[in-house]
Amino acid sequence: MRAVESRRTEPRDALFERIPVPWERTDESTGVDIDGERPAVICAPGTVEEAAAALRWADQAGLAVAPLGGGSRLDLGNRPRRLDLGLTTRGISRVLEYEPANLTVTVETGSSLAHLQAVLGEHGQFLPLDLPHADRTTIGGMLAANASGPSRLGYGSARDLVVGMTVILADGRITRSGGKVVKNVAGYDLNKLYIGSLGTLGVIAEATFKVTPRPARAETVIARFADAAAAGAVVQRILHSSLAPVAVELLDAEGSRAVATASGVDLPAVEEREVLLAVLAAGPEGAVKRQVRDLLDSVRQGDGACDRATDGDGATGRWGGLWNAIRELTGASDSALRLKIAVPIARVPDVFAALARVPPLPLGEGRGEGRPRVVAHAGSGIVYASWAADGDGANPAPDPKSAICNLQSAIPVAPSQAPAAAIGVCTTLVADLRRLVRGAGSVVVERAPLALKGQLDVWGYDGDALAVMRRIKQHFDPNATLNPGRFVDGI
């Protein structure tokens, strides 16, 4: 409390001198930028206890803190209401406990996903959360953003894979939820609350996951259909069969073009209105052969053309590149506008149809044709539509040395430069899509120019539980220290 009072009398800069952990001042070149706001300093604790001390200090000093992971998803959410400190987890990144026989692993959340996968890979296991750029994505950011990839169909998402967590609350208390065993119902399942909370309830410091043995074999089947409805019928057949594929993805023409370019895989040419289906089958040898055969049968019965299957390992090498390109497109960081549309499974084709009717967005000169690239986790009812910010949608190469600190350079269009006309068209588009899914799903604006963020509600939550969510935030973070303003309803 003393600190809060002193904040009023002494300049913020003098306060920083008392940060109890290593920290550095930021400037233009550091580049950490959250929707145009820059934290004045970045704290870099080396242990969970240090992170807790930093957070406690900030909370008492009345400063706003943004937890920072790999920095690949800092644009998610509303503009920050306040921002003073960044708290990077990069120094908290060890794999703490790994018992292959138990299929569980406990890891500090500053670890990159790639690092964790490498450790698990030594024992033929993996964490089935297949995000792109696993080298830049931290475990903490992944959980805070509830990020997932195509294989969530087969393996579930973070909520299905996390069994325990250590979380630092805003007041600096280090608390545990869940446990370290795969089955546990002792007390409330707070893990669920932290996953997807975007760092607004606490800093996730450690997580224990269920991991999975690597399947013996994986194959990819792809096919082209006249339209999303035809593909949707085949998706239905697949989902109702006992084939249980790991991933079922649909791409529209722009989407498959982008994926072909990025991966170098020679995909069938997909014309306007047509869609591409990509299915990943994995499991024991015999089962996968049979899956591929049945999948191809389903495709033919559903009038799919240009069907083909890999012969060999369909999840690494060239085909691995295909899947990576699909994943990347769902989180395309080269986009001026990216939407995530979640609907009941059978309505995915409706969303494709609606997106096909959207007029080209006036994104400004040299910014592509204004057509969305659409990719869907069709088996999970999740559709991503992104509008490229520059000509061909190529990703700018990130500077690996400053993975945390070069976010702005990864965004080719300065967010504030969106032309006014585009703002109006985009808000209308989002409103139209929300009308389409009302009561049945959601449309989240995952990435948008700043000017647009000011004009619409990026989360679009239209349910009746806001009061409960607000009270949760109030009980966890009464001073609104953590990522204030970024979450649903400005939480």
Place this chain on the structure above:
Amino acid sequence: MADTSERTLAADAMAVLPHVPQPLTERRELARHLAGIVGESNVLWEDYDLMLYEYDGSIDRSLPDAVVFPTSAEQVVGLVRHCAREHIPFTARGAGTGLSGGCIPVEGGILITFAKLNRTLEIDPEDLRAVVEPGVVNLHLTNAVAHLGLQFVPDPSSQKACTIGGNVGENSGGPHTLLYGVTTNHVLGLEVVLPDGETIHTGGKALDTPGYDLTGLLVGSEGTFGVVTNAIVRLTPVAEAVRTVLGVFENVADASAACSGIIAAGIVPAALEMMDQLSLQAIEDYVHAGYPRDAGAVLLIEVESLAEAMDELAAAITDVCNAHHAREVRIARSAKERNLLWAGRKGAFGAVGRITPDFYVMDGCVPRNRLPEVLAKIEAVSQRCGLRICNVFHAGDGNLHPLILFDSEVPGQEDLVREAGAEILRICTEAGGSLTGEHGVGVEKKELMGLMFSESDLDVMRRVKRVFDPDNIANPGKIFPTPGRCVKPRPGRHAAVGW
């Protein structure tokens, strides 16, 4: 834990003080109010009737002041509003098969029973979802979608009786949740009446609803956040082929090692159950499942996948069992043989019930590779307290169900059982495990929460409880240790009792 003072403390910790119901005249008055909401025929309040609702599948009991059977969500709102206004506690009850006292009204008040709120509101095969009221019996839902080739995956062994509301309350598991996940993985949305009478809707048929994952938070909250009035659940296609293998071992250590070996070989069976000698004998006497009576332990292993994978998987499992000195590996050759093997497992509790006047089901969970050591320690507890303990459990996920055999007519045995139970759970938590894998904390284990969670951890949970239920009227007296009891060592007691 040889110190007797600690033992007494543990027994003390697990005992419950039953609620003394209000006098008849006051209950009659309450019942009149409630009848105005749900109709006279849907209210019970006389002594004789209430006694049927003082217990569940555990060993604790406490009487409610009234039992009501709402037939609509609106009636539930009316009931909860009444409770909020009058500060009356309410407790939701499904089938009452719970094994931790979750639906026992320890502070009295109104027991809201869901036997009549049991319609399946929608089956939506295209989206692989169903919308059900909480009173729907678990197996009835699976039966209702079987013709579509679909199922509701969580399959507690009580599935013929237990309700979806109860499954949601406890986040229940079952033999086949090893591969497919427990209730929380299959519940995607809820309609909940909060303790102030407001109704909220969480999640939905679509995934990833923006905002905090309240659905995930509510599942397993044991009715302490409010009352669920309907649930959107996931439906899953039934696997095309299944193969059931019985591995017979000389002792539990070999069986445990084989269990870890199967997982280590990269196989995730749909089910992987263990039964030890005492339970095998009880089961054989009752069910005649064809289990060897003289074996030290058997593993019942089931794999589900495509037909083409069956031989490969069965061969791999057989190899692992043999590598761990299996005496015999038997593969069910027909549906009949398979059903018989499962009849043994599913009838285990009933079978054990025949060899003892009473038994007490524990539910600890440990890391799979600690099973041999933990089972040995449980055996030592049995020796020490002179009570037989048998083990029938979900070995694949390390979820132990030691059954402690006793006779409640023998003075002092119930206390002894509680002591032994507490000690077993302490062994589980010391092995890095959990107090409860699937049965919930309820009243039974609330004083033991300190074994797993620090005061800070519990404080966070209390904050969440306050978010939903600031007046503490939703199923009060559950989950949290009684302040000042057990978690802190008492003056004069052994200092090591700091759990």
